[in-house]
Amino acid sequence: MxxxxxxxxxxxxxxxxxxxxxxxxxxxxxxxxxxxxxxxxxxxxxxxxxxNVLARSLITGRSRIIGLVVAYLENYFYPEVVERLSKALQDQGYHVLVFISSIASENVDQITQEILDYQVDGIVLASANMSSELAARCHASGVPIVLFNRLQDDVRLSAVTSDNRAGGRALADLLVSLGHTRCGYIAGFEGASTQRDREQGFCEGLEAAGLTLFARGVGNFRYDEAQAAARRMFAGPDRPDAVFVCNDHMAFAVMDVLRFELGLAIPGDVSVVGFDDVPPARWPAYNLTTIRQNVDDMVAETVATLMQSIKEGEGAARRVILDGTLVQRGSTAQKTPTDETR
Amino acid sequence: MxxxxxxxxxxxxxxxxxxxxxxxxxxxxxxxxxxxxxxxxxxxxxxxxxxNVLARSLITGRSRIIGLVVAYLENYFYPEVVERLSKALQDQGYHVLVFISSIASENVDQITQEILDYQVDGIVLASANMSSELAARCHASGVPIVLFNRLQDDVRLSAVTSDNRAGGRALADLLVSLGHTRCGYIAGFEGASTQRDREQGFCEGLEAAGLTLFARGVGNFRYDEAQAAARRMFAGPDRPDAVFVCNDHMAFAVMDVLRFELGLAIPGDVSVVGFDDVPPARWPAYNLTTIRQNVDDMVAETVATLMQSIKEGEGAARRVILDGTLVQRGSTAQKTPTDETR
DNA sequence: ACCCATTTTGCATACGTATGAAAGGCTGAA
DNA sequence: TTCAGCCTTTCATACGTATGCAAAATGGGT
Known part of the structure; x- marks a missing residue:
């Protein structure tokens, strides 16, 4: 070299x-x-x-490298996270070593082993789960882990996430307040806490209004699978009048199917809501009502959590749950006869 | 730790x-x-x-780390590149250390210095330029550099890119063949070779048909700036009948302005073409005619170039220019009277 | 059993750097 | 001028690992 x-x-x-x-x-x-x-x-x-940073790490025990595991960057949410997290850590004199895992997280443990080979000062897991065996290993090595936009029960794992449950609840409340009575839900990946919490909040909101989930599909956080789920959900005569899609990325797919394949009007025939507020949600082509995740604050909390753990060692795991913000746009509207004359 | x-x-x-x-x-x-x-x-x-990989690097002179510099992940093209490049290098036993630079590349040199501190085995520059001083420094350190989707004149810099010029030419030919006579162009960042080559090819294609560029704006690869450029370009009565937008990301912005602010029909009133074929270009909401960059081949060539340089040292810089593919979709159509009755 | 060629092993050292401890230098007060 | 306290410098060593080289071990052939 x-x-x-x-x-x-x-x-x-x-x-x-x-x-x-x-x-x-x-x-x-x-x-x-x-x-x-x-x-x-x-x-x-x-x-x-x-x-030579690497030679230094031998003496200081500090590599100034943070391992970042992401499953996919297809969803606009995560590129933004990678970019901001890298910048924020760069400002603290750290750099991000990227590891790509699969969506179902089945290779995260192997990847985490590889990460540890680089003597990283910390690990951030974005949209991935870690086995408790590996969590123990990292804990024994004194390597702090922060779950980003995920929750796990392991007390050794810090986490920074939005209040997905409250977000789902807020979306249910909104749809109910707009007069919707047949609400469907398209799920993300079943093994993800974000998916579980968003659905839970949504169902609680419906229940509070005396409703139950009208229809359910699974999109696995993929555009094509969300398209297929929408086709199935809207195949028969009994159709939802609103759909909460577990994230914006999939919501775009659902909207595309409803409009361009089924000739339905959004929100005239059916309201659609998502979660994340990624850039295309703000674009006029989608104009999606959604819950905004405060990426800046999430990144700041993640960095703060890492820095504290690195500086002070041990310490109890820290869980930060941030409020999302309901952003109402053109994909939802009042479900009334006057609605249909517009 | x-x-x-x-x-x-x-x-x-x-x-x-x-x-x-x-x-x-x-x-x-x-x-x-x-x-x-x-x-x-x-x-x-x-x-x-x-x-311990880092301790090893002291002896072997190999860190098995590749530095990757990206300016922004906002454009769907680059998240895909990061993901695939990381995976491909992971398969070769290397990992990507991410550095975020600014769009105008003014801090790339500082970042490259930081990268070198990590004794990286190679550097990939995606959408960024490097000063010749730093190129010399890397060369002296035996660190191979590969420009991804960029070209520079420095003989020490390898590069992998699409044939942007031919792509621009193909788009001009298409628009001309479809009967367009007033073709506009919205540029990306003026300091980028991709922007220069795409525009050059486009103008050459127009010229070959006896036309000149009808209108020109600058979008700096940003959604909001492309919106502003579209608003300016279509503000007066003399409007283009087709627009080549330097990349898809900006093309979405232009399409959104034309449709939702100006009430124009695409392609009925104006055809729009982009470059990249990022995922939303395939979505029915945009259905964009564009040049597809073969990301898989570009990544494979980048990895091959890096591996060869790392293995054999010195070697002459390698430039790989891959053909893009014209993908014709619903944002372009024949400009005839029959077109207007549909 | 002996010889020869090959494989295997351990010793000593180096990679580039930070740091504890001892020695030297400097400055201010008596 | 001398002394004490603090700052600065150098020496020696360690961090975790790979590797050249010499010695030991192994296996096959006679």
């Missing part, structure tokens, strides 16, 4: 000081006289020297 | 062999007897030992 590697020993030689002085010059909180510092600065600049 | 770190010395002690034997057991191509191997395997398993 390095044909021309400059080390702290080269700098020390040129500056006429010890390697130890060079190291201290580049280590915050240590003492170097002004005179020595200037000699080192000049030598380092002349030779183009920068400390 | 590690409270309970298991080293090869621990394994050696338990197995009753030397640390050297443990190391050889975990290093491909070295010799260990079956008897010794079994003792080491059992000890390593009992202790949960895995080699």
């Amino acid at each position: 390095a044909n021309d590697k400059v080390t702290s020993n080269d700098v020390a030689r040129l500056a006429g000081v010890s390697q130890s002085a060079v190291s201290r010059y580049f280590t915050p909180g240590t003492s170097v006289s002004k005179k020595t510092a200037e000699k080192i600065r000049a030598a380092a600049e002349e030779l183009g020297y920068r400390p | 590690a409270n309970d770190k298991v080293t090869s010395n621990d394994v050696a002690r338990l197995a009753g062999v030397s640390q050297s034997a443990v190391s050889r057991y975990f290093t491909p191509g070295t010799s260990v007897s079956k008897k010794t191997a079994e003792k080491i395997r059992a000890a390593a398993e009992e202790l949960g030992y895995r080699p």
Whole structure:
């Protein structure tokens, strides 16, 4: 790899000081006289020297690398998370090592093993679950884990998520208040806490209004599977008058099927609501009513959780549940006769 | 960090062999007897030992980390690239360390310095430029660089890109063949080779048909700026009858403005074409005619280029230019009177 | 049993860096 | 001028691992 590697020993030689002085010059909180510092600065600049982060990690036990596991970036929500999380950590002097897992999380344990090989200072799991065996392993290694937009029962796992249940509840309340009486639900991946909590909140909201779920499908967080679920749900004569789709990504698919395959009007014939408020939800083509996840705050809490765990070690796992925001747009409307004359 | 770190010395002690034997057991191509191997395997398993990749890098000069610089993940094209590139490299035993740069690339040099601190085995620059000074630095360090979807004149920089110029040309030819005579163009970021080449090909195609560019705007690869550019382009009475938008991401914005703000029909009043064929281009809401970039082949070529450079050192920079594919969808149609009666 | 060629093993060292401890240098007060 | 306290520097070592080299072990042939 390095044909021309400059080390702290080269700098020390040129500056006429010890390697130890060079190291201290580049280590915050240590003492170097002004005179020595200037000699080192000049030598380092002349030779183009920068400390080797990996060699440092051997001594300090800190790699300044955070492992990030994501299952897919197809859903606009996660690219935004990756981008913001990387930036936020970059600002803290850390960098993100990306690992791609499968949607069903069946290879997360293997991937986490690989992550640990890199002596990461922490791990963020976005849209993935971790076995308790691996959670124990990370805990024993002192590597903090933060679940992003997921919850697990393991007390060793910190988590930052939106209040998915309250979000689902709010969407049910909204649809009921708009006069909807036959509400359907299209689920994400059944093994995900986000899917479970959103559905739970939604059903609770319906129940509070004396309703039950009118129809249910499964989209597995995939555009094509959500399309298929919508086709099935709307195949017969008994159709929902509103659909809560577990996330925006799938909601776009459902909307596309309803409009372009079935010739239905949204919200005239059926209201559609999603969850996330990813960019296309705001685009006029979709104009989707949804729950906005506050990605900035989630990222900030994730970084804060990681930094605290890294700094203080042990510590109890931290769970942060942030409120989402109901954003009402053009995919929902009052279900009244006047609605149909527009 | 590690409270309970298991080293090869621990394994050696338990197995009753030397640390050297443990190391050889975990290093491909070295010799260990079956008897010794079994003792080491059992000890390593009992202790949960895995080699420390970072410590290894000190000896081998190989970190098995690839630095990836991306400017934004807002455009659906790049999340897909990150995902596939990460997977492809993961399969080769490498992992991607992500760095987020700004769109205008003004901080790429600083970021590249940081990347080099991690002793990366290679760097991929997606949608970013690198200064020749830094290119020289990487070259001196023996770190191969591959530009992804970008071209630069520096002979030290390998690149993998689509034939953007031919793609732009093909789109011009298509629009002309469909009878369009007033073709507009909305540019991406002016400092990007993709933007320059796509526009160049488009203008060459128009010129070959005896036409010139009817109108031009700049969208800087941003949804909101593309919206503004569309509003300006269609503000007066002299409007284009077709628009080539430099990438799909911006094309969606232009389509949204034309339809929902100006009440224009696509393709009845104006045809719109993009570049990339990102997932929403295939969605019925957009149904966009575009040039498909073969991401799988681009990723494969990028990985092949990196692996070759890492394995063989020096080597001449490699430039791979792949053909895109014209995908004709519902955003374009024949511009005839019969068109207007539908 | 002996010899030879090959495989296997352990020793010693190095990779690039940070750090504890001891020694040296500097500064201010008596 | 001397002394005490604090700052600065260097030496020696360690971090976890791979590898060159010499010695030991192994297996096959005579």
